[in-house]
Amino acid sequence: MAGYFRTAILLAGMTALFMGVGYLLGGSGGMMIAFAVALAMNAFSYWNSDKVVLRMYNAREVDARTAPEFYSMIRDLAANADLPMPKVYIIENPQPNAFATGRNPQNAAVAATTGILQSLSREELAGVMAHELAHVKHHDTLIMTITATMAGAISMLANFALFFGGSRNNPLGLVGTILMMILAPLAAMLVQMAISRSREYEADRIGAEICGQPLWLASALGKIAGAAKRIPNQAAERNPATAHMFIINPLHGERMDSLFSTHPATENRVARLREMAAGMGAGMGAATPAGRSGPWGGGPDPSAGSGSVPPAGSRPGGSRSGGSRSGGSSGPARGPWG
Template sequence: MNYVRTAMLLAAMTALFMGIGFMIGGQGGMIIALAVAAAMNLFSYWNADKLVLRMHHAREVDERTAPELFRMVQRLASNADLPMPKVYLIDNPQPNAFATGRNPQNAAVAATTGLLDMLTAEEIAGVMAHELAHVKNHDTLIMTITATIAGAISMLANFAFFFGGNRNNPLGIVGVLLMMIVAPLAAMVVQMAISRTREYAADRMGAEICGQPLWLASALGKIAGGVKRIHNPDAEASPATAHMFIINPLSGERMDNLFSTHPNTQNRIDELRKLANAGPAAGGRSFSGRSSAVPQTGSRESRPKGPWG
């Protein structure tokens, strides 16, 4: 059902783009705008992962510099039948994490030092499993596509200001002004709706990958509390990356649910608890036998200082 909703939202955004382009310049104007927007976003498609990691000052770690985190991700990737992604650490006290990369073969997962300091090993495993679920579901590619279409819609709205409409726009200059305001707003709402839909799907698959839905449920509660208390200046400086994090890192994200990039955290926790209560039969996959995703050091209290990087 989540894939159906995503497809419907993508179709709605595409239809919006096509309709606006036709109203502004007819078929020819629509094709030109699409070509320009595609060219602008092609560079982002191939380099978005590097740009995002650089924005958040992430540094790559390996089995030598962060052994427990690296081995945990390695085990989870094996559970998910994924290639081993690159692992990054962000020196930031706010607990959070994200995944990036255009496909599973070019993926990376990143965690903040705040996440590793505040959560237990089990909760960290739940978070990393969630991020690997985004990789497995090709969500980073989906968000690139929606960003491309949203950018094209904004570009068409700007074209309307300079070139006006044509005879297909019955409202004249009033229609052009409305288009400039409403079209980018509508595209943003659809883009955020897609992001929220993919979070629920990643929560469910992440629970399957790590083997314990309650690990992720507990982690979400702690991360949400940490985000409320701890400012993230890098995220505030690059708000366009907010949808990538497991919890919205921006201080103003709770102002309006309509424009939130993520579902309500309590709703996500409730869904994970339902999944745990449903037992091994939920979704046709067993949650048993997956605890090997967590290092033998176990809880946060028992692990030695330093191995997380």
């Protein structure tokens, strides 16, 4: 219920901001039009915002037949988290990243880029996807996806400001309209950032509990952050209002844990995860077994089950189920698409 309450508060705030922009552009008439548009957008966002975001990134749904190893990893993690099986998507994008979406756990989806599937170990990938399932478990996905939709709409509305700058009902004049074009998207962005950063810390913690190994996620975050600075994500650059949904900011220009960052500094997140690992005691080990070049390196060992995810019901900090995969398969490595 707390998640739904936060969502209601956010929607009210974003609607008020939307109406404020409408008033500044067109007076009381503009405010009423903006209010009607906001109501329609809220209803649409609740039911369809996840589909919109997935289409933005040309995400392709996969299943046990088309991506058996990745799909079974998500299934095991969902069981650990006591969640229904979400829909699973793959995004053709070289930047390693991932996000979750959906209005509730029963209608959730997780998405991973081809870049993350190709660059992380199986354990690191499990840590990342456990983080995304933590967002699902705490109903963060609804508020994150709706925020992306509303913030994008407010930015779009503000971009139309110059077309209405000469309206007699506009009390701002041209200079005020230009300032509003800058400040309205900034205000929406600040709301976005405020809800995102604290949520990422909590999802890191819960995700580490779901997969049982905080250092898996810590190792993954370092790799993803480094790659995200080198590899552009053009789809995210075209849709910056969705940046807060990803596990690491996909946009270029993020530098520090500041007011204007959609995510906490990666160093801070890694430090917290390492502290968590130390507090959980023995069995934390290295995040990635030596010699593992990628998530499917060496081919899957049938005796290891569906991956290195601890079985449902295992205690955080316990033994890593299937983590050693001694011997491996002598055949060629299989990719995440089977």
